Amino acid sequence: MMKAAVVQGAFQFAIEERPIPEPQSGEVLVRIMAVGICGSDIHGMTEDGGVRRRPGLIMGHEAAGVIERLGEGVEGWRPGDRVALDPQWSCGQCEPCRHGWLNLCENGFIFGSSKLKFTHGAMCEYLAVPQKQLNLLPDQVTFAEGASLDYVGNAMHAVNESQSRFGDTFVVIGTGAIGLVAIQIARLRGAGKIIAVGTSPHKLAMAKKFGADRVIHSREENALEVIMEETDGKGAEVVIEAVGVSDTYALAVQAAKRRGKVMALGFASNEITIPVQPLLFREVSLIGITGYVFEAAPVLKMIANGKIDVKSITTELPLEEVQKAFEMIVGKKNEVIKVALIP
Numbered sequence: 279m280m281k282a283a284v285v286q287g288a289f290q291f292a293i294e295e296r297p298i299p300e301p302q303s304g305e306v307l308v309r310i311m312a313v314g315i316c317g318s319d320i321h322g323m324t325e326d327g328g329v330r331r332r333p334g335l336i337m338g339h340e341a342a343g344v345i346e347r348l349g350e351g352v353e354g355w356r357p358g359d360r361v362a363l364d365p366q367w368s369c370g371q372c373e374p375c376r377h378g379w380l381n382l383c384e385n386g387f388i389f390g391s392s393k394l395k396f397t398h399g400a401m402c403e404y405l406a407v408p409q410k411q412l413n414l415l416p417d418q419v420t421f422a423e424g425a426s427l428d429y430v431g432n433a434m435h436a437v438n439e440s441q442s443r444f445g446d447t448f449v450v451i452g453t454g455a456i457g458l459v460a461i462q463i464a465r466l467r468g469a470g471k472i473i474a475v476g477t478s479p480h481k482l483a484m485a486k487k488f489g490a491d492r493v494i495h496s497r498e499e500n501a502l503e504v505i506m507e508e509t510d511g512k513g514a515e516v517v518i519e520a521v522g523v524s525d526t527y528a529l530a531v532q533a534a535k536r537r538g539k540v541m542a543l544g545f546a547s548n549e550i551t552i553p554v555q556p557l558l559f560r561e562v563s564l565i566g567i568t569g570y571v572f573e574a575a576p577v578l579k580m581i582a583n584g585k586i587d588v589k590s591i592t593t594e595l596p597l598e599e600v601q602k603a604f605e606m607i608v609g610k611k612n613e614v615i616k617v618a619l620i621p
């Protein structure tokens with residue numbers, strides 16, 4: 279038997295005993311060593327009537343661990359290999375998959391989600407996963423760092439898809455884990471100026487440390503005015519929206535330069551309202567971003583080489599403290615940015 283954190287209701291968990299899963303053909307059994315709590319684990323319990331994180335589910339899609347045992351027909355992996363899990367299951371057969379857009383698979387789903395399928399995730403001691411979901415962890419990358427693959431991949435995918443050029447101005451709205459990593463990646467990508475918008479002084483200080491040239495506390499300053507001052511009244515080539523409510527999307531659209539791009543990552547709300555004129559009359563592109571495609575290897579390489587820092591934004595807690603971890607994040611009292619649970 280193994281320990282598992284099981285969803286009882288919105289932000290309610292119980293640690294239960296569950297059978298250790300059997301790896302099926304083509305699967306490996308992974309001993310989970312770290313599992314992150316994602317923003318989608320938070321709003322997935324309340325938005326959409328909570329369908330994304332239903333009671334009975336073991337959540338957790340940001341995970342890393344050690345291969346315990348191989349199922350039938352698995353090649354190229356050995357027990358003891360350290361791995362980071364790609365939570366995006368893809369079929370490999372549909373049209374998007376055949377184009378290589380595995381993040382857009384028509385039959386895809388995510389581990390630890392109950393939206394498209396009720397598939398248990400990694401907030402437990404063992405998980406059986408298809409071998410194609412495995413990424414080898416470089417020796418220098420810790421398990422808690424390896425568990426960041428999903429959200430760092432997401433941030434990197436947003437920057438890649440913006441096709442930004444050297445010297446572009448980036449506005450990053452939202453200073454959660456994804457926003458803070460997007461700032462680091464934008465800087466590495468040759469951003470000429472980075473402006474971060476947030477509401478937490480602690481996170482804004484981190485944003486500055488990671489390379490933001492100007493940070494804006496949006497409750498104390500008029501973010502749009504400051505962005506326009508900082509960009510000679512023109513706006514930014516790239517805006518990364520990493521919050522997902524109407525106000526922040528409205529700001530994103532208005533903060534973009536003529537022909538600028540808004541990379542849409544945030545989805546705290548299911549529906550948003552944006553002013554349409556600044557979008558149309560300045561030919562701003564609003565580009566949806568989900569998951570990642572080719573970014574897994576670069577993410578792990580860049581963490582291994584110290585180019586992306588996730589350690590400073592991660593708080594490690596034992597799995598048994600899952601309830602407390604959610605209370606810390608939802609209550610916003612403690613200055614936690616990202617929690618990695620250790621089973």
Ligand SMILES: [Zn+2]
Pocket residue numbers: 316317318339340428429
């Ligand atoms: Zn996630």
Ligand SMILES: [Zn+2]
Pocket residue numbers: 368369370371372373374375382383384385386
């Ligand atoms: Zn597919």
